[in-house]
Amino acid sequence: MYRYDEFDETFVRNRVAQFRAQVERRIDGGLTEDEFKPLRLMNGLYLQLHAYMLRVAIPYGTLDSRKMRQLAMIAERWDKGYGHFTTRQNIQFNWPRLRDVPDMLDALADVGMHAIQTSGNCVRNVTADHFAGAAADEIADPRPVAELLRQWSTDHPEFQFLPRKFKIAITGSPNDRAVTRAHDIGLRMVERDGAPGFEVVAGGGLGRTPVLGQVIRDFLPRADLLPYVEAILSVYNELGRRDNKYKARIKITVQETGLEAFRALVEARFAELRGEWEGADQAWLARIEADFAPPSLRRGSTAPYEDARAGDPVFRAWSDTNLTAHRDPDHAIVTISLKAHGETPGDATTEQMRVMADLAEAYGHDELRISHEQNVILPHVHKADLPRVHAVLKSAGLATANVGLISDIIACPGMDYCALATARSIPVAQAIAARFDELKLEHDIGPIKLKISGCINACGHHHVGHIGILGLDRAGVENYQITLGGDGTETAAIGTRAGKGFAYDEIVDAIERLIHAYLAHRDSAEETFIDTYRRLGPAPFKAALYPEEADRHAA
Template identity: 75%
Template sequence: QMRQLAMIAETYDKGYGHFTTRQNIQFNWPVLADIPAILSDLADVEMHAIQTSGNTIRNVTADHFAGAAADEIADPRPIAELLRQWSTDHPEFQFLPRKFKIAVTGSPNDRAVTKSHDIGLRMLEQDGKPGFEVIVGGGLGRTPMIGKVIRDFLPLEDLLPYCEAIVSTYNVLGRRDNKYKARIKITVHENGLETFRDLVEDRFAELRPQFGGADQALLAEIEEAFAAPAFRNAETGAHDAAYAADPVYRSWADTNLAPHRNEGYAIVSISLKAHGATPGDASAAQMRAMADLAERFGHDELRISHEQNVILPHVHKSDLPAIHAVLKENGLATANIGLISDIIACRG
């Protein structure tokens, strides 16, 4: 997929792409007549641009360390995929008052920034039962607001009908007279959380009987697709030696590596924030270099973070010095993850 994005950047754009806070990529300079060909090329590698704009439910985002993080309670990726399938082309939600964004996290360290979303879902357990803390009405932009808890605990099996109740209530109550007042954060603020919650709960009571368990059967199938890769056991001496001897490598390791649930592995964040460059931009050559690294060292997996960086979620520590060397050759070894220069920017 990353190689296909590189091809699209070179063929139809100006040789680069811009990775976004929605964990997507933007091509900002294609000719309108080329759009059908671009969409066809994306479809060839199981990618699309459905609901990436417009007043719809946008792509669902999750913790970019999901399934790998040492601090994770539960993997949010199957939940995000279930929500994606439910929301894609949903006939009731194709002309909402304004765009609508959902995020899911399965970690107490909220890397999905759930409180800045229209719906934020925090996975947790109560008396051994899986469920969610549901947050509503967060957002950034010209009127930033922190989301409010609408349900302290929602059982897993109630997730889709409850989310549908929230969006359905917003679709009726949200303003359409002023697009700057049309997001759900304004709807909750103007009507009050208690009023909005009461309306959601009433709608949920109507919707819940319509969900007979097919969504839970689908979730079980989705979970199988997110099985962990086959981790290997090997010595980590190469990483330990490089860390002790090379201060440049040590600086990169201190900032750009995160703890993995497997002690022999690390999560690698590839910074797209080289000093003096546009945050989030990557050239076609850089995309191919990252694809090569994923294929050689990362179980064929790359992810995009909402901080507009690229993640190798499963890397054995013995491979880290080789990865760092390739990143240096391609201008991708900036050691600044989480620092002030790791800034986000919207090119749109």
């Protein structure tokens, strides 16, 4: 993992000291709220529905045990004993007091973390494949490049006042687990004639106007990355709409300009910039890469794993859903579900954070990842250790065997916390997970992505859910629209609205009808929900959602 050098340490400490003084001036009246607000947002501090909220970046989702324990300490000392992991690999503390925030930021700086650029119209936390460095299908670990981008974008003087926020995601695998096509810039590591480079996708985004990013450069040599990304930002910074917040994201700029014209502008700017980059960035990247050297994996029998699978059906069920193939066949990637049925998606208590830190230290080469799907990953666990890991997780309420299933729901905080939300998300997620647990159906249903957003800003990625739920305020009442057929992977698609929305007390039943329609129409137990939807189209699903309309047509 990247270790802060003296420059990083000094920068982050100075920033905390600066913010501490800004908080003091706000409290003693030296700064108005209008003056203070952009300053607090630059440091990740929001004012939400019931309290302040501090959003802390977890760059490319990577933590070690020391950082995780510090997050637990912060949650315990200054918050209410838990943290919320978000869909952009951040953690949010929901109850800080204004005076405590500088101390919280100092505590983060103690372990090489910060909340800088987790809000505001700047380049946000760079996200990456949560299985980076471990996945069997990976070309290369994307995290050194993600770290390079983090350093380049942090306090970049040209890009502190962009037309709107800017999100970059990167994957080193052809199987896209980082939702790259829903980002302002998506980077996919590829090779051409043996040389490493990137496919660059630009202009993606969810929100009010969902757009899938388009390929702006099909092969960018690795050494050209920063000048090319800088060229994209530079063109966007000049052309992006500052007159209308809803047209300010790069997805609109690309559409308004046209991809070809936008590309030509980027290439022209790139030609200007390229010569200024003389290789210091590549030398620095080599230094960063040394920090991401793969762990030395131990050899040894995996018999305890096979024995536990044969003898313990609970372990077997968990290992069926929560393990992913590691590049080393004797190891596994463990996904720890933060989606216990009926609990809040993405929340972990201080005790749970400490248990995960202990497990990472004892069995996982001291590595942890946060996924955009709001789970925690132990990326390198020897299979022989899995029964022990499972037993410890079980005792901490962390062994839910549901990863990739219908109860593994992404949900934004919604109107339980968020000042922008138009409806609640969390209780809907809790009720859907509890319903399918009661029905004992979720393993039969199989792989499915259900994603819930509590407003059109789409933090819950509902547009790319196989089933998406969007909570709205319709004439003063919570109302939930369903979208179908979305996909956030390499076969990305934006879901289509199924029809009129459902009331808060109707939405769980509607989802159950939808799932029964899938079970009735799939051609075998192997055909997943999304495959069935793609084969049949929306008609049978709409009929299940709106039986009264089907009856009317039949009459």
